[in-house]
Amino acid sequence: xxxYFKPVFWLLSSVFVFIQCKKEEALADNIxxxxxxxxxxxxxxxxxIDTVIKGKQVELKKEIEKxxxxxxxxxxxxxxxxxxxxxxxxxKKKYSAEELYTILAINRLDKKNLxxxxxxxxxxxxxxxxxRYSPFPGNLPVLKDVKKFVFFSYPIxxxxxxxxxxxxxxxxxxxxxxxxxxxxxxxxxxxxxxxxISTVSDEWKxxxxxxxxxxxxxxxxxxxxxxxxxxxxxLRLLEKDAKWMYTFADTWILNPGGATVRAxxxxxxxxxxxxxxxxxxxxxxxxxxxxxxxSVDDMTKIIEPELEKILKEQENRDQVxxxxxxxxxxxxxxxxxxxxx
Numbered sequence: 001x002x003x004y005f006k007p008v009f010w011l012l013s014s015v016f017v018f019i020q021c022k023k024e025e026a027l028a029d030n031i032x033x034x035x036x037x038x039x040x041x042x043x044x045x046x047x048x049i050d051t052v053i054k055g056k057q058v059e060l061k062k063e064i065e066k067x068x069x070x071x072x073x074x075x076x077x078x079x080x081x082x083x084x085x086x087x088x089x090x091x092k093k094k095y096s097a098e099e100l101y102t103i104l105a106i107n108r109l110d111k112k113n114l115x116x117x118x119x120x121x122x123x124x125x126x127x128x129x130x131x132r133y134s135p136f137p138g139n140l141p142v143l144k145d146v147k148k149f150v151f152f153s154y155p156i157x158x159x160x161x162x163x164x165x166x167x168x169x170x171x172x173x174x175x176x177x178x179x180x181x182x183x184x185x186x187x188x189x190x191x192x193x194x195x196x197i198s199t200v201s202d203e204w205k206x207x208x209x210x211x212x213x214x215x216x217x218x219x220x221x222x223x224x225x226x227x228x229x230x231x232x233x234x235l236r237l238l239e240k241d242a243k244w245m246y247t248f249a250d251t252w253i254l255n256p257g258g259a260t261v262r263a264x265x266x267x268x269x270x271x272x273x274x275x276x277x278x279x280x281x282x283x284x285x286x287x288x289x290x291x292x293x294x295s296v297d298d299m300t301k302i303i304e305p306e307l308e309k310i311l312k313e314q315e316n317r318d319q320v321x322x323x324x325x326x327x328x329x330x331x332x333x334x335x336x337x338x339x340x341x
Contacts, residue, residue, distance in 0.1 A: 136160035139166055152270045184271060194208060
């Protein structure tokens with residue numbers, strides 16, 4: 001009975017796979033044809049992507065519109081805050097929860113640490129689109145072929161997230177204090193865990209923790225934001241940002257057994273020096289709304305020396321990820337055969 005059904009099962013499986021491959025190849029062909037409307041837009045650039053469908057290498061094209069952030073047509077003012085209960089009450093009444101979140105982020109604070117502020121830097125217009133306050137360029141041509149990239153700036157205590165050269169997110173951070181500074185340079189995202197216990201103190205719970213330096217235990221995660229670099233080397237984020245970053249970034253891929261790295265995760269670059277004991281950089285916005293802006297040229301000079309490595313690691317990860325999918329599909333197919341037999 002077993003010998004009778006086995007050839008029939010193999011034949012049906014082959015027919016199914018053939019039909020499925022044809023459907024997916026047709027889908028790939030449709031995706032790869034650029035829209036005529038998009039091609040006429042000078043702000044569109046095409047990114048070639050290699051992927052694997054049923055073991056066959058297929059070249060797709062992804063059309064990315066360059067992010068253009070409008071000029072900063074607002075100004076900032078100083079709001080005295082500490083030890084003034086009436087001002088504090090008026091401040092909380094004047095702004096909605098969403099607006100308050102934006103103002104605190106500009107001042108590198110969370111709500112719990114609002115009491116630490118002597119003075120708050122407040123924009124004349126509180127925009128709904130937080131990208132309007134970004135110190136990072138909206139588009140970086142140097143990153144046009146890089147799928148995902150995270151940049152942490154020590155001088156302004158802020159992070160920026162890019163996708164194919166487009167800025168898609170930015171926010172405040174609290175990096176390593178003077179005695180325990182965060183390592184500069186290129187890193188890659190490793191493993192992640194929703195709640196980790198700090199190696200410094202078992203009382204510290206690190207939510208949405210994403211490791212970027214495995215042996216030193218450094219990563220980004222949610223924790224208190226006091227308005228200055230205060231961590232033990234990690235990159236603190238507001239919980240909203242930490243949760244978003246947790247789902248955005250890619251982890252490493254390990255070899256079977258988990259002892260060695262097969263492919264690295266999302267590239268992460270930590271840059272620059274903080275002016276310890278100096279004026280908080282966001283206070284400079286009151287004199288110049290662009291005081292903390294980083295130019296395209298400056299960002300390019302920082303990233304360019306590492307670009308070859310970033311692209312090489314990205315290519316390796318794509319190949320490994322595709323191979324892992326094939327291995328899983330093969331295992332699933334083999335398990336189905338074993339059950340049928």
